[in-house]
Amino acid sequence: VSAAPDYIEPIVGWRTWLVVREGEGFRLRSVVYDTAWFPRHELIARCLHRAFSLPWRRRAGHVAPARACGCGIYAAREPEEAASYLEGRSWADALSVHRVIGTVSLWGRVVECARGWRGSHAYPKRIYVPATRAPYWLRAERAEEVALALTDYGVPVELLEADSCGPDELVAALDAVAARG
């Protein structure tokens, strides 16, 4: 007999993703870790701390996310936290063509934190593609082309009109979208 779940609706938070060209299309990847988000398949967390630890400091593996570890798929409660990742360097800048922000559904095992969540399962819920040019260090593609390709994920994709690609301007643009309803 399994225990009843605590909630029956996914938790919805905010994330920033890299957009990477793969073959003829574009795919989402995480900004911090080398993790691909595949269209129409949930991402399932595993603890990477063990993999990145020195062999003699490794502890036994555990189910992700664990409260006492930093593992799991992250989502921020407020878009401002996620938007800070629209700028700054990433491991995959050489591969990236753009960065996008959006909401993400989390479910399964979830650790709630003061300003966000860490979940065991995740999938994008809505994707906003900044219509402004990507940061200069990325091999920029046309935002419209990126937005069209990301419809492969089967979730709403919107172009986000803003005066620049800075986090503050994009959060203001998100507020304007929310106000429009």
Next chain:
Amino acid sequence: VGTVEIGEPERTYTVEPLEDPVPRERPAEPAERPAGPSPAEEPIEPERVRAP
């Protein structure tokens, strides 16, 4: 860059959505066929043979 700052953990719970959050690929619909038996299913007329 490091992981997004979401603060200290406060509680842990389980979430089992009633609806699938993933818009999965639907299996392709089979092509419509006209009503009636397929050629393989059509009855075969018995062959007339001459009585000895």
